[in-house]
Amino acid sequence: MVIFILGPIVWLAVHAFASNWQYPNLYPTGLTLHWWSQVFLDSALASAMKNSLITSPIVVICSMIICLPAAYAVGRIKFWGRRAFMIGIFSANSFPKIGLFAAIATLYYSLNLMGTFVGVIIIQLLGTIIYMTWIPAAAFAAVPRSLEEAARDAGASKFTVFRTITLRMAMPGILVAIVMSFLAAFDEAQGTYLVGAPAIYTMPTEMYSLVQNYPIQVAAVFSLLLALPSVLLLGLARKHIMGGQLADGFQLK
């Protein structure tokens, strides 16, 4: 287990700091920060990082604005077609995405969204929808009605109850959804490459050219940078989140 999980990371980390490490040498021939400075000084790589750090938060915010009201409706209101809606969202994710992206690309050409910032945002948004609906929907559904009634009984208006009780209690689930959505947006490469390249590169799409055109150590540095947000976010969120929340999110009730 440890070898499987940590092995590749260690391998990456060693490469990121090694001046050279190739078979049959057991140890790297020297340590250096050269690759790191190369990444940070290369304007293409820097702009990819900048793009990623701008698009991902915007995608998450747009996703919250679109999906959270839907999640609340699905979680709390029994309406006709509710299950079909949820399963529909799920099944959209079970087909190979590249077909979907190809179809979207033709649409983008006619809408002049190809190679635009908005186009990239929309493509990345698609991958976050499943997280931003299913997990918060389960979180909203899990808030006991009696807790809301007790607040109403205590004199709170419907909106105050939502703000102080419902939303507050669903917050851990929403946080999980935010983290998962951020990572989904941050790591999205296929669609972003199709829509964004060559005008807009993000970190994952930049990886493609990196692997082909740069020394392996530069790719290692870049991979570590790509993994950094995931590690940081999960670390931060761990305090508030238990694994169960994610599992709970994907149950049909």
Place this chain on the structure above:
Amino acid sequence: MMGLELRGLKKSLGGRVIIDNLDLSVANGEMVSLLGPSGCGKTTTLRMIAGFLEVDAGAILLAGKDVTNLGPDKRPSAMVFQNYALWPHMSAAKNVAYPLKIKGLSKAEINEKVEAALALVNLLHHKNSRPGQISGGEQQRVALARALVQEPDILLLDEPLSNLDAKLREKVREDIRELQRRLGITTVIVTHDQEEALSISDRVAVMNSGKIEQFSTPRELYLLPETEYVANFIGSINRFEGVLQNGEITAGSGVTGVRPEDLQITQEPIEGSHPGVVELVIPRGHFFEVVVARRDGKFRIFTNENIPLAGDSVHVRVKKALYYQDGKLIA
């Protein structure tokens, strides 16, 4: 002025009539139980009083004010929920402070009232504990403090003791009663436990399929159950088709009910007694339960005198009987 008045309440849910033309008047400062089996409409009634359910017809008056069309946040009632419904992300003190914050009281005022309310239920030492960190009985007291801090005109308790273990239940029951008397607060309590209802209330409303069968003091309820349903529901009763004649059940229209303690066992025949054979003797703690088969039927008897053995031949006399026709008490 009445503490609570229900006038001609009607409620259907999912096409089924739950409450059918229900009237109830509760005096100021009185403690009243709604007692009945599950599905009799007692919780529905309570939820209509609190405002969580809208009425189909009828009116609800709290402390003389018509609140029928007000939301639960606008009604001068406070409820203690069956599962306590404490907010798990707030400490005990924050839970109790919530209604006061909504009202917009100053910090100092809130602190003072929260302390007083928690002191009232003896929980000051737990004011910073979260609901998940304290016992069920303590959670219940927090819920009670949260209700009382609102200084409501009427206190509503939904099966407040059902989640507590038997020993604690008795203590909490007495605490609630004592507090209710001291504060003189009009209280409606929903319960399916007759012992709870009889021991805690000034008056008990026995409910059956959306109607009140009888509304009277616990004493009257037990001694003079107005309907056969109440007689069966409150305490236990020996039920016979027929009438009592010369101390014996004989054929006739109507139903005769005899409480197990209204029967006397003797070794020798006495006036009004009839012979029978003891089938079963069960020690029940403070009394013995004896089942005797007579020619006219089987009698369940609670007694502490002349306790026979199974198989003994004894004589049994009916001391007192209730007679019902069409379910209504005749004599």
